Amino acid sequence: MAFDFLQRGTGNNKRFTDVDDNALRQCNHVITDICARCEKEVESWEHIWSCSENSKSEYDVLIDTLIEIENKYNTPEEEVNYKIIRTLAKEIVTFMMAPSTILILGNQKRSREVTRELFNDGLYKICNDKSERRIIEEVWGKFYLKVRQEIWLDRCNKINEIEKSKSITKLDKKRNVQFCR
Numbered sequence: 001m002a003f004d005f006l007q008r009g010t011g012n013n014k015r016f017t018d019v020d021d022n023a024l025r026q027c028n029h030v031i032t033d034i035c036a037r038c039e040k041e042v043e044s045w046e047h048i049w050s051c052s053e054n055s056k057s058e059y060d061v062l063i064d065t066l067i068e069i070e071n072k073y074n075t076p077e078e079e080v081n082y083k084i085i086r087t088l089a090k091e092i093v094t095f096m097m098a099p100s101t102i103l104i105l106g107n108q109k110r111s112r113e114v115t116r117e118l119f120n121d122g123l124y125k126i127c128n129d130k131s132e133r134r135i136i137e138e139v140w141g142k143f144y145l146k147v148r149q150e151i152w153l154d155r156c157n158k159i160n161e162i163e164k165s166k167s168i169t170k171l172d173k174k175r176n177v178q179f180c181r
């Protein structure tokens with residue numbers, strides 16, 4: 001199921017849809033689809049998340065997400081939520097790091113489903129009540145935004161820098177495309 005609560009937020013909560021993805025692909029990938037960062041593999045959607053040049057893995061981002069939420073609730077007023085996140089954290093990690101049964105290409109983990117905006121209903125199975133479900137949804141939403149920011153947007157920035165350093169102007173790109181045809 002696709003989750004839509006992110007759209008209720010501010011402009012910062014913009015989803016990275018396939019349209020955005022394609023637009024970015026078109027302006028970044030001109031002559032070859034080889035990853036401009038590692039220059040080793042074709043930059044498939046899967047490669048974006050596992051490129052050796054990524055400064056963080058999805059696992060790192062998930063742990064950071066849980067720590068952030070834990071810290072947020074670490075106050076006397078939020079004791080209940082703090083206990084919930086402390087109790088659920090380990091199970092969330094175990095769940096998200098297990099193999100995905102939805103993404104069938106390669107050996108992908110459930111955490112990768114987030115990059116496809118898929119909320120895995122199985123997460124609810126580790127919850128006992130409404131408050132726990134709410135925390136799970138919060139973790140998912142924050143994880144999604146952080147994955148987008150720290151892996152996807154980080155990748156886009158790096159590619160822009162690489163292209164700038166190679167001084168590829170828009171005009172050159174056009175010429176190259178035509179030349180390659």
Ligand SMILES: [Zn+2]
Pocket residue numbers: 035036037038039040041047051052053
């Ligand atoms: Zn790469």
